[in-house]
Amino acid sequence: MDAPAPYLTVDERAEVGRAARRRAPRSTAGHWRPAAGRPDPLAVLRAQAESRLPDLVPIRNGRMAASPFAFLRGAAAVMAGDLATAPDSGLTVQLCGDAHLVNFGLFASPERALLFDLNDFDETLPGPFEWDVQRLAASLAVAARENGESPEDAHRVVLEAVRGYREHIRELAGLGELPVWYRRIDADDLLANSKGRPRKQAEASITAARRRDSLQAAGKLTETTANGRRRFKDQPPLIEHVGFDTDEVHGMLADYRATLPEERGRLLDRYRYVDTARKVVGVGSVGTRCFVVLLQGRDADDPLVLQVKEARASVLEPYAKPSQYAHHGQRVVAGQRLTQAAGDIFLGWMTGPGGRHFYWRQLRDMKGSAEVGRMTTRGLRAYAALCGAALARAHARSGDRIAIAAYLGRSDTFDRAIAAFAHHYAKLNTADHARLAAAIASGEVQAEDA
Template sequence: MDTPWLTAAERAELGRAARKRAPRSTAGHWRPAADRPDPLAVLREQAADRVPELVPIRTGRMAASPFAFLRGAAAVMAGDLATAPASGLTVQLCGDAHLVNFGLYASPERTLLFDLNDFDETLPGPFEWDVERLAASLAVAARENGESPEDTHRVVLDAVRGYREHLRELAGLGELTVWYRHIDAQHLADSLKGKPRRRIETNLASARRRDSLQAAGKLTRSTPAGRRFKDQPPLVEHLGFDTDEVRGLLTDYRDSLPDDRRRLLDRYRFVDVARKVVGVGSVGTRCYIVLLEGRDADDPLILQVKEAQASVLEPHLPPSRYWHHGERVVAGQRLIQASSDIFLGWMTGPGGRHFYWRQLRDMKGSAEVGTMTTRTLHSYAVLCGTALARAHARSGDRIAIAAYLGRSDTFDRAIAAFAHHYAELNTADHARLTEAVAAGEVQAENV
């Protein structure tokens, strides 16, 4: 242990002292810097190391709406967050904690959990940055859903209040209790009645069907040589991979797993590999799917192999302790999530590129934000804030953060004001992109 042990009272005092560095109202006064980089220049810089023919797909997806733009513009927002004073209270950041990066997934015990589910940008940093990204995403989504300014404001307040109150609750609990804390989606459904419960039960049933067998039914076809991925260019494509090289990479990935998981992986044989386009912000990074077969052809396992580039937070924060970005993602995910994918691992690919591996589908499910009613959006905002607090409590000093936040809603109101200003800025950034597309300055494809 490289940090001195402090009493709970001493840790709380550190949190209260942090208010001098960054008063809780600070975020509410944030405005973009006068020398703020052109957001399109930031996106072009990111695109320089991506697959060229896929970059227009990313642009097209980001141009679809202000919320889609926000999803893909994590690098833009990271630069903006870095211009504000910070408390100095550090956690393992998700780094991209917008509301669609929360969702359902299965624990190894096959319990459906609700938690953060994207860690490409994870890095230690100021706890406020995740809260602000979540708050901004809620403000943008609520506006896009046609919510009034008053309801939009309340949605953000609900999320931050959920974060603050749950963090304060966790500050009073023991270390193991906090470590084992999780959000059981079925228990959540059981606590509700009427239409909200039926809606969640439907989502849970849908998530339980989303496994490798279901993915194989959608993504593969039967051939004389056995089950193979279906080409659906440009979203799913065979690219003439050297199967011996892929088997070698699979062996390298295997070495990153704990021994018991290696034994499990050894029960599968390699069958096929294809490139697959995923998400919004990730489009253009190198992402593949690997088909493995266990007992027989009716026992498939589909793994996703995703390129891990430098976190968008790295230009603004101390470097990661992990030189390998795949390991950085895996270590961050294991620290933040209540329970992680049993096949989570990493390896180095051709050209020295870094990758991490996980199951493509393991009862995963995300909320359809665009169809949420006002009441549902409020409830979902609180749930996301609660999940984020649990994640931060695992990796940061929850007692200090809770003391910094305090009992009042000062921090909540400041973050809500920030979210309003950032939603306005994001709308302008999105308009800048759509104008550039219309003028032919950048290429966009709607795929």
């Protein structure tokens, strides 16, 4: 166990933040350009694909080719290498590692409150706080352009996100430790500053999220056989049975249960195993080994659907310190528990066939995300500010919020620099997407629509 950090006063912590400006001036990000000899993005994606399921890799390519934003979602490894080429502040937090705007959304707390927060931690790792801010900013710049926003409006959208981050970090820097830890953003905050169409869209998202639970998932993904047994419906290649035997799954369930707090393990014990299938999810995760597990509680009307996702080394590891966890499933779970205001009660991990690492969570627990493509300019700006605030809250739990607030300061210097970075990166991402589209058209890269 690492030795505890020396105790610093508020003034001393603030001085750490101001000193970080010498290491990486706040305007640094605004001068970012691709490094000379930048790796071919397709080579980066091919290297990732080598250890993925080969029959699913063309689906990943097809999904990434759908649009520049879809490419950005799948290209976390590409962007990680780009971010590492510039000086950083050295102010470390538990990074989400893939903080694009679709990785924010709604989910239920254990108390059944609907919260807004980060919701994907496959790439989580400690690192400089600005990497998450830059990933969010770039995603907003790309999404705004796809929505038909002018360059000026896209610039304002990014500024709203970074301002939301900076102002929220400054607010949290003035609070004590417990108030920061208990801080959360609930569904009402989505509605607080919304009017007209943006409010109606937020209300629709909240209503839809409340309906998305294991009962809804079971109704959509399963069928009842002639002998009355419920099982997942095969819809290859997106969902299909792949030959797990019952004893093997029971062994994995037992290993997973051992990572849960005892009271939650006792809750899991009340369910019996029913079925398992492979399921394709997301954009960047396509090709990794992901499964769904159907459990039954009191009766057939009391299902629990768990998702089991393969956990690999974070895309940030080549550029940051290696994870303190030898097990990447544990890395994901620990990062999520540290960062989220409230976590899934069934979050755990285990080692699967072939020594591969996995983590478990509920497939749907009132989960929902915004339909960014339908947002108005005003709605997108409000959503950007909310994402910035949520990211600041997450970083404040693990990093030195006082030092980060002092580094950022009261002016908009950092905001404008990140907005300039987002503009440059959006252009680079568009070129990378075009490179993939051309490679698919020429037959260099195989792609499928699914």
